[in-house]
Amino acid sequence: MQNTDYRIAVIEDDPIQLESLVTALQQQGFSVESFTNRQDAQDYFAKTLPDLVISDIILGSEIDGGFDLAKHLLSYNQPIPIIFLSERQSEFDIYTGHALGAIDYLPKPISLNVLIVKVKNLLRITSTPKNSxxxxxxxxxxxxxxxxxxxxxxxxxxxxxxxxxxxxxxxxxxxxxxxxxxxxxxxxxxxxxxxxxxxxxxxxxxxxxxxxxxxxxxxxxxxxxxxxxxxxxxxxxx
CATH class of the missing domain: 1.10.10.10 (Winged helix-like DNA-binding domain superfamily/Winged helix DNA-binding domain)
Known part of the structure; x- marks a missing residue:
C-alpha cells in the first residue's frame, strides 16, 4: 500500500503544533484529518475510522482529553492504533496511556523525524501480507x-x-x-x-x-x- 492509502487523524489543541504535524505527515504522502478538540474528532470517527490516531493528552480545558478519546475508540470493534504526544511524562501518565491501548507515548517537544519513522513502522505492521x-x-x-x-x-x-x-x-x-x-x-x-x-x-x-x-x-x-x-x-x- 502507498502512504496515500492511509488515513491519519491528528488531535492537537495548539494550532502551531497541529500545523507542523499535519504538514510533516502530508509531505510523506499520508491523508491527514486534523482536529483541535476531542468532540470534533469523535464526530468524525462516527463516520470514518482512521488507520492511526495521533493525539495530545491535554485538549483545551479537558486535562485528560486524549485519554478520554482513547476510551471512546475502545468502543469500536476494530482496534485503532494510537500514538500519544504529551509534555506529561510521569510513570502514571505513561502507564495510563499504554493501558488504554496506546502503541507509543512520545514526549514533547517531539522529533518529527522520529515520529514519521514510528508511524511508517506501525502502519507497516498492519499492512504486511501474511506468508503462510x-x-x-x-x-x-x-x-x-x-x-x-x-x-x-x-x-x-x-x-x-x-x-x-x-x-x-x-x-x-x-x-x-x-x-x-x-x-x-x-x-x-x-x-x-x-x-x-x-x-x-x-x-x-x-x-x-x-x-x-x-x-x-x-x-x-x-x-x-x-x-x-x-x-x-x-x-x-x-
Whole structure:
C-alpha cells in the first residue's frame, strides 16, 4: 500500500503544533484529518475510522482529553492504533496511556523525524501480507488467531488487544512448546514500534486480557534476562 492509502487523524489543541504535524505527515504522502478538540474528532470517527490516531493528552480545558478519546475508540470493534504526544511524562501518565491501548507515548517537544519513522513502522505492521497459513496457526490449545483482523480468541472469547499486542502474542502462539521469546523477538515482531523499556507494559496488558476471561491465568512467565515463555502447567481452576 502507498502512504496515500492511509488515513491519519491528528488531535492537537495548539494550532502551531497541529500545523507542523499535519504538514510533516502530508509531505510523506499520508491523508491527514486534523482536529483541535476531542468532540470534533469523535464526530468524525462516527463516520470514518482512521488507520492511526495521533493525539495530545491535554485538549483545551479537558486535562485528560486524549485519554478520554482513547476510551471512546475502545468502543469500536476494530482496534485503532494510537500514538500519544504529551509534555506529561510521569510513570502514571505513561502507564495510563499504554493501558488504554496506546502503541507509543512520545514526549514533547517531539522529533518529527522520529515520529514519521514510528508511524511508517506501525502502519507497516498492519499492512504486511501474511506468508503462510502455518505461520499464523496457533499451536496453543484454546488460543485461536484471526490475523486478518488482528484479533485473538481464548476459549472462543475475544481478547482485548491492540494490533501491536496481537503481534506480540502471535510470537508465543506460533513458537515451539517451551520456547523463550526474547525481548528482541518481541520488539522485532512490532517492526520496532514497541520500545524495549515498554515491552513489560504490553505483556502486562496481554496477561490482563486473558485474565478477563480466565481470572487465574498464569501461562506467560518472565524468563529473567532472556524474555518470556508460555508455560502450559498452571492451575486456572477456582
Amino acid at each position: 497459513e502455518h505461520e499464523e496457526h496457533s499451536l496453543i490449545e484454546g488460543l485461536e488467531l484471526a490475523p486478518e483482523q488482528f484479533k485473538a480468541y481464548w476459549h472462543e472469547k475475544p481478547l482485548d488487544l491492540t494490533a501491536t499486542e496481537f503481534e506480540m502474542l502471535k510470537q508465543f502462539a506460533t513458537a515451539d512448546k517451551g520456547s523463550v521469546i526474547s525481548y528482541d523477538a518481541l520488539q522485532s515482531a512490532t517492526q520496532g514500534v514497541v520500545e524495549r523499556n515498554t515491552i513489560n507494559t504490553h505483556i502486562c496488558r496481554i496477561r490482563n486480557a486473558f485474565k478477563k476471561i480466565t481470572p487465574n491465568f498464569n501461562h506467560i512467565h518472565n524468563e529473567y534476562g532472556r524474555g518470556y515463555s508460555w508455560q502450559d502447567k498452571s492451575d486456572e481452576l477456582g
